[in-house]
Amino acid sequence: MRIGQTLHRYLYIIACSILILSMPFLASADSFEQLRKDSANIKTIQSRFVQKKFMKILAKPLISEGRFYYVAPDSFRWEYLKPLRSVVIAYKDDTRRYILSGGKMIEDKTGGMQAMKIVLGEVTGWMSGKFDQNPSFAATLKEGTNTQITLTPVGKSMSGMIEKIEITVSKKAAAVKSVKIIENANAFTQIDFTDVEINKVISSSVFQDVQ
Amino acid sequence: MKCIHLFIVIVFLASCSTMPAINPPMLSAAQKNFTCPSPFLKEKYQLIHAIEITAAGNVQGAIIGITVADPSTRFVSCAIMTAEGMVLLEAQSDGEKLIIHRALPPFDSGDFAQNMIDDIKLIYFPSQGVMQKKGNLSDGSTVCRWKEENGDFIDVIANKPESTEIKKYSACGTLKRHIKITQTAANPYSSIELQGSGMVNYTLLMTLIEAQQVESESLQTE
Numbered sequence: 001m002r003i004g005q006t007l008h009r010y011l012y013i014i015a016c017s018i019l020i021l022s023m024p025f026l027a028s029a030d031s032f033e034q035l036r037k038d039s040a041n042i043k044t045i046q047s048r049f050v051q052k053k054f055m056k057i058l059a060k061p062l063i064s065e066g067r068f069y070y071v072a073p074d075s076f077r078w079e080y081l082k083p084l085r086s087v088v089i090a091y092k093d094d095t096r097r098y099i100l101s102g103g104k105m106i107e108d109k110t111g112g113m114q115a116m117k118i119v120l121g122e123v124t125g126w127m128s129g130k131f132d133q134n135p136s137f138a139a140t141l142k143e144g145t146n147t148q149i150t151l152t153p154v155g156k157s158m159s160g161m162i163e164k165i166e167i168t169v170s171k172k173a174a175a176v177k178s179v180k181i182i183e184n185a186n187a188f189t190q191i192d193f194t195d196v197e198i199n200k201v202i203s204s205s206v207f208q209d210v211q
Numbered sequence: 212m213k214c215i216h217l218f219i220v221i222v223f224l225a226s227c228s229t230m231p232a233i234n235p236p237m238l239s240a241a242q243k244n245f246t247c248p249s250p251f252l253k254e255k256y257q258l259i260h261a262i263e264i265t266a267a268g269n270v271q272g273a274i275i276g277i278t279v280a281d282p283s284t285r286f287v288s289c290a291i292m293t294a295e296g297m298v299l300l301e302a303q304s305d306g307e308k309l310i311i312h313r314a315l316p317p318f319d320s321g322d323f324a325q326n327m328i329d330d331i332k333l334i335y336f337p338s339q340g341v342m343q344k345k346g347n348l349s350d351g352s353t354v355c356r357w358k359e360e361n362g363d364f365i366d367v368i369a370n371k372p373e374s375t376e377i378k379k380y381s382a383c384g385t386l387k388r389h390i391k392i393t394q395t396a397a398n399p400y401s402s403i404e405l406q407g408s409g410m411v412n413y414t415l416l417m418t419l420i421e422a423q424q425v426e427s428e429s430l431q432t433e
Contacts (some may be wrong), residue, residue, distance in 0.1 A: 051296055053292070053296045055277070055290065055298070055301075057257075057277055057279055057288050057289075057290050057301065058257070058277065059257050059423060059425055060423075062259060062275070062277070062420075062421075064294065064296070080294045080295075083259075083261060083275070083420040083421075084261045084273055084274075084275055084294040084420075086273065086294040099263075099270075099272060099273040099294075100273075101263055101270045101273070106270055108271075108272045108273070161297075161315070181296070183298060183313075184313075186312075187298060187301075189296040
């Protein structure tokens with residue numbers, strides 16, 4: 001159960017970061033208050049992503065690819081296509097994680113679903129643009145060539161897991177750019193987003209069909 | 212009191228098994244030319260595997276395992292992480308000293324890191340023990356048996372051209388680890404199955420994602 005909780009806390013960080021990044025409206029935001037207003041317009045998000053894991057042990061970064069879907073208020077699908085196929089689906093108060101085994105997707109028994117529900121509750125808060133009101137993080141916003149939001153964990157729940165999260169939004173492209181989750185001086189995860197589509201209709205089957 | 216001691220001895224003996232008999236090569240020429248199977252690393256390598264965990268007959272989950280192993284120094288550095296990139300455990304051993312860089316629950320408990328590094332060494336490094344026997348098993352497989360300093364026995368068995376097995380027995384012959392290494396032309400560690408027996412029986416099915424020779428350790432930066 002503890003691994004499930006830890007995993008889902010981590011998934012929560014990624015999900016929150018993505019949701020923030022997937023808001024093209026952020027490009028023009030210059031305050032958290034403005035972000036809150038802009039976020040109210042987000043109904044759906046879908047995107048592809050490339051995740052690069054940097055660690056001292058790795059001679060070169062480990063690259064994973066996947067896709068992400070979100071429908072307000074609480075349906076999401078976070079899916080890795082390679083190198084290790086896995087998917088987390090949250091739909092109608094039910095959250096499950098699946099892995100590829102023997103050619104078919106089977107449920108991951110290590111997951112802590114109760115923890116995942118808490119995570120999704122938090123995500124809803126983030127979707128409302130309340131990322132400066134989450135007691136788990138201290139948030140700062142910096143304007144420059146790109147807009148950069150830095151989230152720093154303040155509670156013990158992230159202690160030893162995450163040092164900080166840097167979210168970069170391209171002003172020029174007015175769209176998602178990247179999330180950098182820094183674990184420590186020797187390890188971080190960079191997620192770069194492409195093909196981001198906002199408020200495009202997403203079929204409910206995306207959250208029902210695992211394959 | 213004597214009954215208790217007798218009971219303990221009986222239980223101990225009952226938990227012991229007989230290791231497979233090894234028949235020496237029949238011909239003296241065969242004895243001279245006998246080569247022990249050696250599926251082990253020859254150079255320092257980094258290997259990344261997708262690892263499927265099975266316990267109690269059911270698949271429990273999947274993780275990514277990263278190993279850097281240097282056979283010349285018996286140095287091992289390893290990490291396990293989720294598909295999402297969350298590092299659950301990172302540790303290294305230079306052969307004697309174990310250093311744990313990071314261990315999240317439940318991987319922070321007991322001797323988990325040490326056992327994991329011992330398993331990695333069993334897969335990638337030859338035994339440092341004393342050769343006990345070499346020859347053939349009853350099915351004709353080629354086998355060499357070493358006795359480790361702690362009393363354990365290690366059998367390395369070649370039974371098919373593309374497959375090698377490693378078995379680790381306790382001092383009294385109980386099977387503790389059974390490793391099946393299936394190689395392809397591309398890489399000798401394409402598929403590794405590790406069965407662990409003990410307090411908890413488990414199976415790890417490791418499928419190679421990436422392998423590369425490592426010249427020196429380097430820190431990744433953007």
